[in-house]
Amino acid sequence: MGERLKREIVDRQVGTRRVPREFYTRDTITVAQELIGKVLVHQPEPGRFLAGMIVETEAYLGVEDPAAHTFGGRKTARNQSMYLAGGHAYVYQIYGLHFCVNVVTRNRNEPEAVLIRALEPLHGLTDMANNRGSPLVPPLLQHLTAGPGRLCQALGLSRAQDGTDLVTSEKLFITDANKSRQKNFPVECGERIGIDFAGDAAIWPLRFAAKGHFCISKPFKPGSDVAFALQS
DNA sequence: ATGACGATTTACT
DNA sequence: GTAAATCGTCATA
Numbered sequence: 001m002g003e004r005l006k007r008e009i010v011d012r013q014v015g016t017r018r019v020p021r022e023f024y025t026r027d028t029i030t031v032a033q034e035l036i037g038k039v040l041v042h043q044p045e046p047g048r049f050l051a052g053m054i055v056e057t058e059a060y061l062g063v064e065d066p067a068a069h070t071f072g073g074r075k076t077a078r079n080q081s082m083y084l085a086g087g088h089a090y091v092y093q094i095y096g097l098h099f100c101v102n103v104v105t106r107n108r109n110e111p112e113a114v115l116i117r118a119l120e121p122l123h124g125l126t127d128m129a130n131n132r133g134s135p136l137v138p139p140l141l142q143h144l145t146a147g148p149g150r151l152c153q154a155l156g157l158s159r160a161q162d163g164t165d166l167v168t169s170e171k172l173f174i175t176d177a178n179k180s181r182q183k184n185f186p187v188e189c190g191e192r193i194g195i196d197f198a199g200d201a202a203i204w205p206l207r208f209a210a211k212g213h214f215c216i217s218k219p220f221k222p223g224s225d226v227a228f229a230l231q232s
Numbered sequence: 233a234t235g236a237c238g239a240t241t242t243a244c245t
Numbered sequence: 246g247t248a249a250a251t252c253g254t255c256a257t258a
Contacts, residue, residue, distance in 0.1 A: 058239070067239070078254060096252030098240050115239055149240050159253095194239055 006047070013123040015039050015175035021167050024086030028105040028112040031086075032059040033208050035103065035114060037185050039122065039175045042155040046170075050127050050155045052119025052145050053177060056209040056216050058192045060102070062112035063230040067198035070111035081113035089172060091152070091162040098149030099158050103166065103174070110155045113224040117193070117207070119145040120215045121154070128154035176210045190220040 019038060024031060041051040060068040062082075069079040069092070081090040082104055088101040090113050102113040121128055121144050121209040128144050131154050152158070157172075164172045188211040191203050209216050 013257090062237075069239080076255070092239085093253060094238055095240055095250075096238090097250065100239060102239085117239085147240070153241095192239070197238085 008009070010123065013048055014041055015177050018167070019087075019174045020083070021087050024103060024105055025107055026086075026105070027100035028059045028114060029062055029206065031049045031103065031105045032057045032114040032115065032206070033177075033187055033189075035174075036187050036208060036210050038178060039129055039177050040101075040116060040119060040151075040155070041173050041175060042157060042161075043171050044156055048124070048127070050131075050216075052121045052123075052151065052155070054116055054118075055120050055213045056116075056118035056176075056207070057209070058115040058117055059206040061114060061206070062106075062110065062114050065112075065137040065198075065204075066201045067192060067204075068112070068119060073111075075111075079111070082113050083109050084163065084165075087165060087167045089161055089164040089166055091157055091159055093116065093159060094149070099152040100148040101152055101157050101161070115148060116151065116213050116219045117148050118209070119151050119154075120213065121145050127156075131156050146215045150217075152190055185213075188212075193218055 014216050035054050035057050038054050039051055040054055041049060043049050061068050063073045065071055070082050076085060078092055081088055084104055085108045086105045088104045090104055091099055093099050100115060102115050105112045105114060121141060132144060161172055165175045166173045188209050189205045190207050191205065192207045195202050
């Protein structure tokens with residue numbers, strides 16, 4: 001296959017316009033909502049792309065948010081990436097087994113972030129299935145990237161990617177979808193997942209998703225409203 | 233140095 | 246529905 005054709009296919013499925021710094025340095029809830037429909041891309045080696053459209057996110061509001069790793073201004077070896085400028089990646093390990101990828105928001109030393117919870121696989125599906133490994137898990141689309149741990153495994157993300165600058169890196173970045181793929185998504189919001197420890201914050205409506213999308217990690221409670229229709 | 237635990241996933245009853 | 250897997254991180258000492 002010619003280089004030109006390859007480029008065209010990648011452009012069509014992945015998109016080429018990279019999201020700029022100014023997108024990320026805004027308030028965290030806005031970024032969490034507007035990341036729905038963008039495309040997360042991992043290029044572990046030149047010309048090899050693993051990419052998926054972001055369909056589910058959660059906002060973590062830093063020092064004021066009991067569910068956030070930086071609650072109360074905590075700064076540790078694990079979470080120091082959250083103190084970088086908006087547009088960097090924060091990847092951490094959980095349960096000794098899985099990784100979760102976040103997009104840092106706001107400015108340096110304003111440690112807030114958006115957790116990427118689910119993708120719709122777009123490019124590199126064979127690689128994703130291989131990364132997911134176990135033949136016991138059928139490489140169905142839903143099982144590939146629905147869930148923060150699953151999507152990191154599928155894309156090959158780990159602590160090695162922690163601190164990556166998504167605005168300048170050739171290996172890990174976010175694009176607007178290709179024009180032909182851009183849609184207006186009705187965005188649903190609701191309670192965040194797996195933070196029962198966080199008291200009142202456990203019911204803050206900081207989880208966002210493309211309503212009814214087949215790659216969402218968990219159903220929303222009935223009554224979750226359409227927050228807005230994304231203009232992208 | 234030690235102990236409790238987690239922004240999860242999977243298998244099993 | 247419940248429980249196991251599995252270990253880095255963090256608070257306490």
